[in-house]
Amino acid sequence: MTANPARRSETSRQAILTAAFDLVGEVGYAKLSIEGIAARAGVGKQTIYRWWPSKGAVLFDAFLALMGGGPGDDAALPDTGDLAADLKTVLSATVDELNDPRFDEPMRALNTEIVHDAELAAAYAERLDLPMRELKRKRLRAAKEAGQLAADLDLDLAIDLLWGPLLNRWMQRGGPLTHEYVNALVDTALNGMRQGAPG
Amino acid sequence: MTANPARRSETSRQAILTAAFDLVGEVGYAKLSIEGIAARAGVGKQTIYRWWPSKGAVLFDAFLALMGGGPGDDAALPDTGDLAADLKTVLSATVDELNDPRFDEPMRALNTEIVHDAELAAAYAERLDLPMRELKRKRLRAAKEAGQLAADLDLDLAIDLLWGPLLNRWMQRGGPLTHEYVNALVDTALNGMRQGAPG
Numbered sequence A, B: 001m002t003a004n005p006a007r008r009s010e011t012s013r014q015a016i017l018t019a020a021f022d023l024v025g026e027v028g029y030a031k032l033s034i035e036g037i038a039a040r041a042g043v044g045k046q047t048i049y050r051w052w053p054s055k056g057a058v059l060f061d062a063f064l065a066l067m068g069g070g071p072g073d074d075a076a077l078p079d080t081g082d083l084a085a086d087l088k089t090v091l092s093a094t095v096d097e098l099n100d101p102r103f104d105e106p107m108r109a110l111n112t113e114i115v116h117d118a119e120l121a122a123a124y125a126e127r128l129d130l131p132m133r134e135l136k137r138k139r140l141r142a143a144k145e146a147g148q149l150a151a152d153l154d155l156d157l158a159i160d161l162l163w164g165p166l167l168n169r170w171m172q173r174g175g176p177l178t179h180e181y182v183n184a185l186v187d188t189a190l191n192g193m194r195q196g197a198p199g
Helices: A005-027 A034-041 A045-051 A055-066 A083-098 A101-116 A118-145 A155-171 A179-191 B005-027 B034-041 B045-051 B055-066 B083-098 B101-116 B118-145 B155-171 B179-191
Strands: none
Touching: A005 A034, A005 A045, A005 A055, A005 A101, A034 A045, A034 A055, A055 A101, A055 A118, A083 A101, A083 A118, A083 A155, A083 A179, A101 A118, A101 B101, A118 A155, A155 A179, A155 B155, A155 B179, A179 B155, B005 B034, B005 B045, B005 B055, B005 B101, B034 B045, B034 B055, B055 B101, B055 B118, B083 B101, B083 B118, B083 B155, B083 B179, B101 B118, B118 B155, B155 B179
């Protein structure tokens, strides 16, 4: 049996993504280079440039790979019927990731890179941010239909109110990210969004 | 009368700050350089390096200069007694700034640079973020004492809920930044923080 080029190619691809993710955590985004990724992955630079235009693009695919390729068709936020509990579960998991040093630096790098790289920002929006936002919208829409949220609530504003404070606190290092913080955030934000909340 | 070295020095300093601010808006942060700032300001590179360790540090001082040196001793958020109206005034002014192309690029540069530069982050926290946060806390504390906010409300969480969604939407280009958005954000967030809001 001869070597399978498709399989060899996939092995290189995985090695490159793993190398990019590990390296950015070790040296930071500024010092991350295609050369460094190639050396760590044991491939030539040209192999990387054949598939990706920039180190930011490699890093983004490394993220998607880590998340199992981004949200799949059957992906969904938990729905136990208790919106507050479900949101606390989701945001607590996010906080655990943000507090994990293995994730912190690569995620900061990606989040700052998309600010300056329009092409990467478009890929990020299309493949990660918009699908995730649709999952959040879907869970909140179910709560709205169950009468748990005000009928005229703008779902994008609701998403901003639940996720924005957390992500902004993380990016600006504005305070500790704890499960207690998540619980207070979800309770206070939902208070303002309930059917019949004081206007 | 001989030339006044202190005045000449201050003139150079102002020229450098203006050049840094203008240039980052024109070429973006990645292409901003000490050389470029020096050429635009009509000074030598060494003059810049005598006062600042990095282009990020120059840009930060350019911001502070623009804001009149950062929040002064008598700075305060408006207090008409109507918390919602006051917050809408403040956040609408912020939205107008964020929508101004002259401010957008320099502010993005500063906000992403502090993520990667610990020294700049410390200066930013000490000279801008913490004083601003104290002004916000003071305004919210007055509302709490007037019984307009829940007695057990955490003021830092309240600040995150009011400013976090806006700043996160701006950084992630997650949607339009309008006065209507600000009004809905303030109303919904405050709903959840009122005395006697549903728990």
